Amino acid sequence: MARAPIEGPEQLFHFAEAAVPATTLPAFEPVRVVAEPVESVLITGIAGGQGRLIARRIGGGRCRIIGVDRTPWEGHPSDVSMHVLDIRKRKFEDVFRTERPDAVVHHAFVRHFRGDPEVRHEVNVLGTKRLLEYAIAHGVKRMVVLSSAYVYGALPDNPYYMDEEFPLNVSRTYPEVRDLAEVDSLAGTFLWRHPEVATAILRPVNTLGYYVQSAIGRYIRQRYVPTILGFNPMMQFIHEEDVAEAVALALQTGAHGVFNVVGPGAVPLKLAIGETGGSAVPIPETIARAVFRQLFRFGLYHTPPGAMDFLKYPCTIDGRGFERATGFKPLFSLEDIFASVRH
Numbered sequence: 001m002a003r004a005p006i007e008g009p010e011q012l013f014h015f016a017e018a019a020v021p022a023t024t025l026p027a028f029e030p031v032r033v034v035a036e037p038v039e040s041v042l043i044t045g046i047a048g049g050q051g052r053l054i055a056r057r058i059g060g061g062r063c064r065i066i067g068v069d070r071t072p073w074e075g076h077p078s079d080v081s082m083h084v085l086d087i088r089k090r091k092f093e094d095v096f097r098t099e100r101p102d103a104v105v106h107h108a109f110v111r112h113f114r115g116d117p118e119v120r121h122e123v124n125v126l127g128t129k130r131l132l133e134y135a136i137a138h139g140v141k142r143m144v145v146l147s148s149a150y151v152y153g154a155l156p157d158n159p160y161y162m163d164e165e166f167p168l169n170v171s172r173t174y175p176e177v178r179d180l181a182e183v184d185s186l187a188g189t190f191l192w193r194h195p196e197v198a199t200a201i202l203r204p205v206n207t208l209g210y211y212v213q214s215a216i217g218r219y220i221r222q223r224y225v226p227t228i229l230g231f232n233p234m235m236q237f238i239h240e241e242d243v244a245e246a247v248a249l250a251l252q253t254g255a256h257g258v259f260n261v262v263g264p265g266a267v268p269l270k271l272a273i274g275e276t277g278g279s280a281v282p283i284p285e286t287i288a289r290a291v292f293r294q295l296f297r298f299g300l301y302h303t304p305p306g307a308m309d310f311l312k313y314p315c316t317i318d319g320r321g322f323e324r325a326t327g328f329k330p331l332f333s334l335e336d337i338f339a340s341v342r343h
Helices: 049-058 092-099 117-137 175-193 215-220 240-253 269-275 285-297 305-311 320-326 334-339
Strands: 040-044 064-069 080-084 103-106 142-146 198-204 206-208 224-228 234-239 257-261 266-268 279-283
Touching (some): 049 064, 049 240, 103 117, 142 175, 175 198, 175 305, 198 240, 206 215, 224 285, 224 305, 234 240, 257 320, 266 269, 269 334
Parallel strands (some): 198 257, 206 234
8 A cells, every 4th residue: 555755855766776786585485365354453562653553554454453552642533442461471372262353463562771771681582482382372373573683693704785694693792682593493493383374574674764663764864963983884874664565465465484684775974874864973883882881781772782883884674575475666765764754
C-alpha cells in the first residue's frame, strides 16, 4: 500500500548507490503460499513507536490485532485488543490461550541501557524463549522476529555488504548487546526446528523516523555529534515506515528464513550528520573512549563505549535475499529519512 513520503526538497544521492559485490548468496526458501489468511496477529512491544506503526500497517479489514506491552498504549484503536503485562510472566500464556493468534510479531526487546542489565537480559532472552514455547503450544502459523543488523558487529575486517550467512560478531567488541545476538540465535534455532511455522527473522539497518526512539536516532539528533577522528564509515539507513512494510510483507508472503532488510543506499556517517542538521565533532579515539566510558558508568551518557566501533568500521549488509523472497523495495528515499529527524 503506497504512502505519501515526508515532505522535503528532493536530493539525489548518486554516490550512495554503492555497488553490491557479485558474491554467491545463500539459498532462501521460496515464498510459501499459505492457504489460510492471517486473521489475528499478536504484536509484542506494541506500545512503542515501531510497534504502533506495525499495528497500523497490518491492522484493519479482516485482520485483528492483539497487543502486548509492559507499558499501556493510551488511546489505542478500538479494534486492538490490548494486554498490559510482562512477557516474562506466566500470565503471558493466557493471551495465547484466550486470543488464539494466527501469527506473532515479536518486537518486545529492551534496546536501551538505562536500566538493570540483568532485567534487560531477562526480558530479551527469557521473554523470547517463553514466547517461542507458547507459539508452538498454541498453534501459531507465522512468526516475524524483528532483530537488527547490529548483530553482525562493526569490525575492521568486515566485508562490504554482508549476507545472512555472515557470523554474528557483535559480542566480540560490544558485549553489552550480546543478548540481542542471543535472541537472534534463539529465533534461528526455532526456525529450523519448527518448519511448520513460517518464520522470518528480519535484520533491518539503522532505523530513523519521527516515532521510533532508536540509539542511532538519539545519536544523530544531537546538534554537535561526536565522531572518531580519522574515521568516516559508510552507513545504511531505513525509514521506520519501511520497517513496518517489511514486517507486513513477511507476514503476507509467509516468508521463511533469515533476512537482511535495507533502505535506499549507503552514505558516509558525516554526510548523514550534516543532512540531519548536525555538526560532526571529531574526537581522538583514546580520549573519546575514556570520556564516554566514565559518562556511561555514571549514567550521564546513554550508550556504552563498545558502540564506538560502529562509528569507525562499516556494518553494511546485502538485502537482496528479502527482496527476492517478498518483492520488498523501500518507499522512502535517503532525503525522506534524513528529513524525518532533521533539526
